[in-house]
Amino acid sequence: MSKSKYLTNVEAFFKNIEDTAAAEPNPHRKAILENYLTHAALEYCDRWEEIFVPERTVDHPEYHVKWGTPDVVVYDGMDAVKGFYVGLKDQGVLTDQDQLISVNDWGFSSFLNICIFMPGQQLIDAGTQVDDPDAMYVVKQPTGMYWLYDERARLIGERVYEIAPPEVIKCAPEDVVTEADIETLIAPYLPAPATASV
Secondary structure, three states: OOOOHHHHHHHHHHHHHHHHHHHOOOHHHHHHHHHHHHHHHHHOOOOHHHHHOOOOEEEEEEEEEEOOOOOOEEEEOHHHHHHHHHHHHOOOEEEEEEEEEEEEOOEEEEEEEEEEEEEHHHHHHOOOOOOOOOOEEEEEEEEEEEEEEOOOOOEEEEEEEEOOOOEEEEOOHHHOOOHHHHHHHHHHHOOOOOOOOO
16 A cells, blocks of 8 residues: 555655754754754654653743634743643644755744644534545645744744645545554654653
């Protein structure tokens, strides 16, 4: 059976960050990219709270997000930001694809497509019209991001903005990405389990 084209794109997303970090001559910028690579892997699994250990994220992060909302929503502080991640996990199988990234001393900027795999009935319940409640769909959201880091290459906060309306695409069965697919893909990028309190 052929591999999902979306899963191939997720593999390319991680490989692109890894290769960009490996080629970066500036130690601080390399550390930012390496932090981001670990962050991305943790974000995809049930270990996401390890994003917030002290060596990866400042004590008081702040996220500004305009993604599926009419206005920018500010998540100010650790509890609020963790709440944002809890909400993400409830949506479906989330993946990042097609990323263009540029790193600097302050952090990085990027363009990507955030793709969430959801059953048709879930979309209908949320008010989106689709033709088959039993099929799987991908919601493809073009997104611009700016992530800020401190002098220790720790995440200060994220700025995440949708830059076009999402596209809802009915998936062929062979193109659906599952949680099991993601677990296998991210395994090489996960750090040893954290021992610090989060």
